[in-house]
Amino acid sequence: MSPEDRLSLYIDALIEGRRPPQAEGDEEWELLLETVRRVRRLAPPAAPEPDFPQRLAAALSHQLGGRRAGARWGLRRMTVFLGAAAAVLVLCCASYGYGRWSVEGRWPWWTSPPAETARERSAVEPGAPARVAGGDGQERAAVRQEASQLAASSSGPAVGTGGRERAIKGGPEVPAAGDRVRAALAPTGPVAGRAGEEEGRRPTVGPDAGGGPARTPAAPVQGMPAADPGITLIFGPREYRAVEVVRAGALAATTLELVGEGRARGLPDGERVPVYRGPDAVAGEVYTPVGEFWIRWAPREPATGGVQTGNPDGGP
Amino acid sequence: MEKELVTRARRGDRAALEELCRATWEPIYRFLYYLVQNRYEAEELTQETYLRALPMLDVLRVQDGAGFVGYLKQVARNLVRDRWRQRSRNAHLPAVDLACLASADSFEDPVAAAEAREEEERVRAALAGLAPDYRRVITLRLLEGWSVRETARAMDRSEGAVRVLQYRALVALRKALYPEKSSKGEGDLP
Numbered sequence: 253m254s255p256e257d258r259l260s261l262y263i264d265a266l267i268e269g270r271r272p273p274q275a276e277g278d279e280e281w282e283l284l285l286e287t288v289r290r291v292r293r294l295a296p297p298a299a300p301e302p303d304f305p306q307r308l309a310a311a312l313s314h315q316l317g318g319r320r321a322g323a324r325w326g327l328r329r330m331t332v333f334l335g336a337a338a339a340v341l342v343l344c345c346a347s348y349g350y351g352r353w354s355v356e357g358r359w360p361w362w363t364s365p366p367a368e369t370a371r372e373r374s375a376v377e378p379g380a381p382a383r384v385a386g387g388d389g390q391e392r393a394a395v396r397q398e399a400s401q402l403a404a405s406s407s408g409p410a411v412g413t414g415g416r417e418r419a420i421k422g423g424p425e426v427p428a429a430g431d432r433v434r435a436a437l438a439p440t441g442p443v444a445g446r447a448g449e450e451e452g453r454r455p456t457v458g459p460d461a462g463g464g465p466a467r468t469p470a471a472p473v474q475g476m477p478a479a480d481p482g483i484t485l486i487f488g489p490r491e492y493r494a495v496e497v498v499r500a501g502a503l504a505a506t507t508l509e510l511v512g513e514g515r516a517r518g519l520p521d522g523e524r525v526p527v528y529r530g531p532d533a534v535a536g537e538v539y540t541p542v543g544e545f546w547i548r549w550a551p552r553e554p555a556t557g558g559v560q561t562g563n564p565d566g567g568p
Numbered sequence: 569m570e571k572e573l574v575t576r577a578r579r580g581d582r583a584a585l586e587e588l589c590r591a592t593w594e595p596i597y598r599f600l601y602y603l604v605q606n607r608y609e610a611e612e613l614t615q616e617t618y619l620r621a622l623p624m625l626d627v628l629r630v631q632d633g634a635g636f637v638g639y640l641k642q643v644a645r646n647l648v649r650d651r652w653r654q655r656s657r658n659a660h661l662p663a664v665d666l667a668c669l670a671s672a673d674s675f676e677d678p679v680a681a682a683e684a685r686e687e688e689e690r691v692r693a694a695l696a697g698l699a700p701d702y703r704r705v706i707t708l709r710l711l712e713g714w715s716v717r718e719t720a721r722a723m724d725r726s727e728g729a730v731r732v733l734q735y736r737a738l739v740a741l742r743k744a745l746y747p748e749k750s751s752k753g754e755g756d757l758p
Binding site for chain 1: 585589590593597598602604606608609610611614618622688695706709712713714715728731734738739742746
């Protein structure tokens with residue numbers, strides 16, 4: 253469009269009272285439009301349409317009412333937004349404090365310790381601070397190595413029936429002796445049992461699985477590494493030697509029966525293990541659970557000074 | 569009466585609000601029309617002025633109608649200034665001529681009235697210095713409000729010739745009114 257036509261359209265819009273075309277131009281163009289307005293100011297002003305006052309009042313009433321409603325709705329939205337933000341903030345603070353303070357045994361006042369930790373705390377002797385045993389791979393490897401050394405030296409700290417040492421206040425985390433035994437007997441795979449429980453996993457088999465005396469494992473699998481032959485199990489009047497370690501899943505279709513509780517020799521003293529016997533037991537072989545594994549024990553020479561606990565009549 | 573209207577409107581009385589608008593719209597419209605010289609824009613800006621001013625009634629100490637009209641004019645002046653500045657900023661241009669904002673108050677202020685009279689004399693003198701055809705086409709089109717067709721018939725020219733003549737006449741007038749801002753060689757006489 254030529255500048256002559258653009259200017260003519262602008263003047264027509266001024267004369268007829270229409271919206272002038274919005275066209276950007278340079279400074280000289282704007283000065284040209286301002287020149288038009290300056291000339292127009294010499295003429296008497298054009299009166300608005302006769303119904304302009306009525307239209308103005310109606311438009312103001314409508315728009316002011318809309319703005320008030322919009323303001324009220326904006327207030328509601330602001331309230332909802334602030335409430336949601338506060339809720340998210342509280343949740344973030346709660347979760348942050350929950351994970352951070354639980355390591356030190358303290359809990360935020362608005363939270364409660366998990367049931368698992370409470371159970372562990374009750375297992376620890378009174379006066380000992382609550383703590384969480386290490387669950388990562390490096391720590392388990394260290395524990396396994398330590399357990400092997402303990403088994404080789406046949407000496408170690410006293411352990412309780414619960415398989416957990418008394419926690420040393422302020423000292424490093426020390427896994428329970430029962431965990432060390434299970435770690436030493438399980439050469440491969442993850443260590444379950446109490447350590448697994450402390451990590452939030454429930455053992456699939458073993459004494460902590462929560463099942464009754466009857467178990468359902470059987471059929472040892474070839475290729476599993478044998479247990480340390482220096483470890484012996486004393487159950488009733490007899491002494492057993494470890495034959496092999498089998499996976500729990502490989503013992504399916506066989507029902508083992510809990511016959512009592514024995515004590516392992518060559519391991520940290522005081523380690524008591526439940527003893528199972530299968531219906532197809534060969535020559536008095538028994539099984540003891542170790543986390544996700546089972547140890548198959550074969551009778552050795554009649555032992556002297558063995559300690560039988562739990563079910564004296566059930567021993568072989 | 570307007571004081572009472574202002575008080576009732578401040579309390580949220582819708583009828584009083586409408587009556588207040590009906591009583592005060594005319595000076596605001598004239599003020600805005602003088603600035604924009606367009607009826608549509610003047611009506612639109614009048615409405616926007618009320619929309620900006622009325623929510624402030626609660627925080628203002630306007631006690632009478634005259635004070636309210638003065639406040640409305642101040643709002644209208646700021647509105648026009650913002651619009652012009654925005655347009656200039658978008659086009660990377662300086663503000664056009666905000667001096668006329670002062671002369672727009674010529675209805676009440678004697679100083680502004682004198683400035684308005686000086687402005688009018690300047691424009692009339694510039695018009696008088698134009699060629700007769702230029703002066704006539706500007707008079708017919710801008711001051712009397714004739715259409716291009718009517719102007720072409722009156723001047724015995726084609727509509728296209730009237731548009732060209734009108735453009736050149738206004739370029740010449742711009743040079744006369746803004747001698748320091750006009751470039752040479754544009755809109756020369758044919």
